[in-house]
Every structure is written in C-alpha cells, then in structure tokens.
Amino acid sequence: MIFSLSLVASSGLAALAILLIFLYRSASSVPGPLPPGPPPLPLVGNIFRIPKIAPWVGYQELSRQYGKIMSLKAFGQTFIVVDDADIAMDLLEKRSAIYSSRPESNMVALVGWDWNFGMFPYGAQWRRYRRMFWQHFHTGVVSKHDPHVKRGAAILLRRILQSKPDPREDIRHSLAAVVLGMTYGIRIAEKNDKYLAIIEGGSATGEHLITATSILEFLPVLARLPTWLPGASFLRTLQRCRKAVREMRFVPWNDTKHGIMDGVYDASNIAAEMREELSRLTAESVAEEEAVALDIAATVYSGETTQLISLTFSTLCGFFLAMSLYPNVQRKAQAELDAVVGPGRLPELEDLDQLPYVNAIIKEALRWHHPTPLGLPHANTSDDEYCGYFIPKGSTVIVNVWSILHNPEYYPRPDEFVPERFMKDGNLDAAVRDPSTVAFGFGRRVCPGRHLADNMLFIYISSVLHTYNITPPLDKHGQPIHIQPRGKSGIVSYLEDVRCTIKPRSTSAEALIRTCADGLLETRPY
Numbered sequence: 001m002i003f004s005l006s007l008v009a010s011s012g013l014a015a016l017a018i019l020l021i022f023l024y025r026s027a028s029s030v031p032g033p034l035p036p037g038p039p040p041l042p043l044v045g046n047i048f049r050i051p052k053i054a055p056w057v058g059y060q061e062l063s064r065q066y067g068k069i070m071s072l073k074a075f076g077q078t079f080i081v082v083d084d085a086d087i088a089m090d091l092l093e094k095r096s097a098i099y100s101s102r103p104e105s106n107m108v109a110l111v112g113w114d115w116n117f118g119m120f121p122y123g124a125q126w127r128r129y130r131r132m133f134w135q136h137f138h139t140g141v142v143s144k145h146d147p148h149v150k151r152g153a154a155i156l157l158r159r160i161l162q163s164k165p166d167p168r169e170d171i172r173h174s175l176a177a178v179v180l181g182m183t184y185g186i187r188i189a190e191k192n193d194k195y196l197a198i199i200e201g202g203s204a205t206g207e208h209l210i211t212a213t214s215i216l217e218f219l220p221v222l223a224r225l226p227t228w229l230p231g232a233s234f235l236r237t238l239q240r241c242r243k244a245v246r247e248m249r250f251v252p253w254n255d256t257k258h259g260i261m262d263g264v265y266d267a268s269n270i271a272a273e274m275r276e277e278l279s280r281l282t283a284e285s286v287a288e289e290e291a292v293a294l295d296i297a298a299t300v301y302s303g304e305t306t307q308l309i310s311l312t313f314s315t316l317c318g319f320f321l322a323m324s325l326y327p328n329v330q331r332k333a334q335a336e337l338d339a340v341v342g343p344g345r346l347p348e349l350e351d352l353d354q355l356p357y358v359n360a361i362i363k364e365a366l367r368w369h370h371p372t373p374l375g376l377p378h379a380n381t382s383d384d385e386y387c388g389y390f391i392p393k394g395s396t397v398i399v400n401v402w403s404i405l406h407n408p409e410y411y412p413r414p415d416e417f418v419p420e421r422f423m424k425d426g427n428l429d430a431a432v433r434d435p436s437t438v439a440f441g442f443g444r445r446v447c448p449g450r451h452l453a454d455n456m457l458f459i460y461i462s463s464v465l466h467t468y469n470i471t472p473p474l475d476k477h478g479q480p481i482h483i484q485p486r487g488k489s490g491i492v493s494y495l496e497d498v499r500c501t502i503k504p505r506s507t508s509a510e511a512l513i514r515t516c517a518d519g520l521l522e523t524r525p526y
C-alpha cells in the first residue's frame with residue numbers, strides 16, 4: 001500500500017514535473033509582447049497614426065506616450081521606433097549581426113535604384129560593394145580627395161562673392177563640382193552643365209522611394225498595368241524616374257571611359273583608379289567587375305538618394321541660417337580663425353585641431369538641423385527579444401535621430417544654436433555626447449562617407465567664416481527679416497528658407513577670396 005501510494009505519488013509528481021516543463025517550454029516559445037504602441041485597427045493597423053508631416057515630431061509625441069521603444073503596425077508590417085541613443089546602440093550596434101538589413105521595398109526596383117548598395121539587403125553582395133566603396137573613403141585614404149574638396153570650397157567662395165540673397169544654388173553647384181571631380185574627374189561648367197542636370201534629374205527621383213506612402217509598395221502588381229491606361233500617370237512617372245536614374249548611373253562612367261565628355265578633367269579620380277585595376281584583370285572577369293565598379297562610382301555620387309550632395313548640402317544650409325541668426329557665434333569663430341590661420345591664407349585641414357570653437361560649430365550644425373531626422377531604416381533578419389519585448393524578423397527599425405539630438409537632458413535649450421555646449425575651458429568637452437555618434441547612423445551600416453563628410457564640413461565652414469560675414473536678409477525697407485528655421489518633410493529634410501546677406505569681411509578678405517580661390521580654380525589638371 002505504502003509502495004503503491006508512493007508509486008502513485010511519485011508518478012503524480014513525475015506527471016506534474018512533465019506538465020510544468022511543458023508549460024515552461026510553451027511559455028518560453030510564445031514570444032513576448034511587441035513594444036508598446038497605439039492600438040492597431042484591423043487590417044490597416046496604425047496607418048492613420050504614422051505621422052506624415054515632420055514625422056520626427058509626431059514620433060517624438062508618440063514616444064512620450066508609449067515609451068523610448070515603441071511599435072506600430074501598417075498592413076502587417078511592424079515598425080519599431082527608437083527614441084533613445086542607448087537603445088539604438090544596443091540593437092543596431094551590439095546586435096548588428098541581425099539588425100543590418102534594409103526594409104524590403106518594391107519601390108527601390110520600380111524607381112530603378114536597385115543597383116545602389118545603400119539599399120541592398122544585408123548579405124554577401126552588400127559586403128562586396130561596401131568593401132569596394134570603403135577602399136576610397138577610409139581614414140587612411142580619404143585625404144586623396146582634399147584637392148577636390150578645396151576646389152569645391154573655392155567655387156563656393158567665388159560664387160557667393162556676387163552676394164545673392166539665397167546661397168542654396170551656389171552650395172549645390174560647388175558640391176556637385178566636388179562629387180563629379182572626385183568620382184570621374186569631370187569639371188563642371190559655370191552654367192547649364194550636362195552632368196549637373198543628370199545628377200539633379202536622378203536625385204529628384206529619391207522622393208518616390210519613400211515607402212509606406214505609395215500604393216505600389218503594397219500592390220506592386222499595379223506596376224504591370226499598361227502605361228497608356230487612364231489614371232496610370234504614376235506609371236509614366238516611374239518610367240521617367242528609371243530613365244533619369246539610368247542616365248545618372250551610366251552616362252558619366254561611359255563618357256569618361258570613352259573620353260568623350262566636354263571640357264577639362266582631372267586625372268586623379270575614383271573611376272580612373274578603378275579602371276586601372278580592371279586593366280589588370282583577365283578578359284573573363286572584366287565584364288562582371290566593371291559592372292560592380294560602375295555601380296560603386298555611381299553610388300559615390302548618388303549615395304543613398306545622393307548622400308554626398310543632399311546631406312552635406314542640407315547641413316551647410318543649416319550652418320548659413322544659424323550664422324545669420326547668431327552673430328556672436330560667428331564673431332567668436334572668426335576671432336579664433338584670425339588668431340590661428342591669419343589673414344594671408346585660407347584654413348587647411350592641418351588647422352583643425354587648433355580650432356576647437358569651429359569644430360564645436362560643426363557639431364552644433366549637425367545637431368541643430370540634422371539632414372536625416374529619422375536616419376535610414378534598418379531591418380532585422382531574425383526574431384529578437386529586447387527587455388522582454390518581441391521584435392519579429394523583418395521589422396523596420398527607425399531611430400528618431402532628431403528627437404535624440406533635441407533631448408534637453410543632453411542638449412539644454414535644444415532649439416537654440418549653442419556651440420558652447422560642446423566646450424569646456426576653451427577645449428572640446430569629451431563628456432558631451434558627440435552628435436556624430438548618431439548623425440551618421442549605426443553599426444555595420446554606419447555612413448561610409450563620414451570621414452569625407454567631416455573634412456568637407458570643416459573646409460567649407462571654416463573657409464566661409466574666415467572670409468565672409470553672414471547676416472539676416474533685408475526686406476525692401478532695408479530692415480532685417482527674421483527667418484524661422486523650419487525643416488521640410490522627407491528622407492532628407494531641407495530648411496524651407498535660408499535667405500541671408502553674405503558679404504566679404506573686409507577688402508583684404510575679398511582679395512584673399514580672389515587670389516586663393518582663383519589659384520585653386522585653375523583649370524589645369526592636378
């Protein structure tokens with residue numbers, strides 16, 4: 001009896017143990033909840049809660065309600081929105097093995113951008129392209145582009161001497177000169193340049209890439225409809241986009257390859273280096289390698305929706321506006337430049353360490369008006385769990401970079417342009433979070449052009465501060481107009497209005513612009 005009782009008891013215990021193990025196992029295989037977020041509607045999810053205008057502000061408001069990591073749903077797709085630098089690092093840097101892909105997008109191929117590795121999914125092909133790109137931009141080699149950068153800054157200095165109330169066209173023209181010179185050795189014409197028109201046509205297609213706003217993203221089958229159908233104007237737009245992107249991808253490469261472009265060109269350029277390498281390959285591998293090289297070159301100057309031009313352009317526009325609004329900042333930087341560089345020359349990269357306040361202005365320019373307020377989205381390639389929340393494979397992970405860079409806890413009075421926040425006792429303060437740690441993205445996808453971008457921002461900003469005074473624009477009565485900084489919505493956010501008055505600091509500054517800039521602008525190849 002005792003035996004049978006104990007048998008029953010022990011078999012009961014065993015059954016209980018098996019049941020507990022089963023319950024534990026099934027509980028642990030049930031994914032935890034998604035990060036908090038607004039309750040989804042059936043089928044469409046949170047489509048109506050996804051902010052469309054200045055979405056970084058809308059996401060910040062949602063994050064205040066739901067937390068620093070939250071989730072939204074749209075047509076079955078999960079969006080994870082992160083509003084905290086440490087969480088972004090935890091996921092995108094520390095777990096970069098699974099958070100380095102891009103969201104799948106039908107629009108990328110429909111608009112014709114599927115050769116650009118910035119949009120490739122994570123994998124062997126992306127690695128191969130990125131490695132090739134990196135060979136031309138890592139810290140050990142990036143200085144080879146300095147002559148092109150200095151020449152671009154000289155073009156800007158020379159063009160704004162005409163003192164127009166809006167510097168945008170001049171900034172864009174000078175950056176296009178850098179990118180075409182550096183990539184293909186092409187020197188663009190003062191006016192009506194063929195290659196400039198090609199870049200602008202290609203980059204304008206970037207707006208069609210924004211996912212979740214196009215019906216084609218969810219119903220790609222519509223792209224197969226005949227273009228002549230009434231109401232199918234969007235298909236004709238896509239056709240035009242693909243043509244513009246194709247021209248951007250092939251025309252400069254082919255023209256320089258066959259030596260048929262107009263005007264002068266510089267022998268030192270990335271495409272020429274690539275061709276040199278191709279010439280050492282066997283005939284069988286040349287065709288495949290040339291296709292990759294051509295796309296890498298096109299990526300340099302088109303980047304992810306024309307990184308080099310758009311993002312550097314947008315940051316420089318923010319700098320011009322900030323200088324017109326904060327005259328004391330400008331004067332302080334000019335005093336530093338006068339003491340270190342002196343009146344007889346333009347600043348050089350070698351001066352960088354001696355100019356902490358100018359460096360602080362560059363950091364503040366990247367923070368105050370960040371060109372990609374929501375960064376570029378990542379996607380995770382396997383299911384994950386973070387702080388008890390389930391993050392399903394294939395989620396779109398968005399970091400609200402703007403909100404992080406405007407968090408008053410780290411950057412008090414965040415809407416004001418205050419370079420002093422990065423300074424302590426006359427030096428840069430290492431204790432303040434450097435905006436570059438989030439501004440250039442994260443993990444394995446971090447911007448591979450960041451060292452070039454740093455150099456460009458330094459040369460452009462220090463050269464302009466050294467030679468020009470930037471003040472507010474004047475109305476027809478000669479009264480200063482106060483411009484309110486407002487960023488437009490888009491993957492790249494541009495300021496709506498950056499009008500200002502730009503005048504040489506003195507007659508000797510004007511002479512310096514003419515002599516130094518004209519020297520750099522000589523048409524002789526390097």
Ligand code: HEM
Pocket residue numbers: 117118119130137299300303304307308311312315371372375376377378439440441442443444445446447448449450452453
């Ligand atoms: C102020 C200037 C710039 C800013 C703020 C910037 C910012 C960024 C950001 C936020 C990303 C996405 C990173 C991520 O996914 O986490 C990115 C990617 C990228 N950037 Fe930049 N960038 C700048 C300049 C440049 C320049 C000058 C180049 C080219 C020389 C460049 C080439 C690229 C490329 C090719 C990618 C895609 C990388 C990949 O997907 O693997 N960027 N950049």
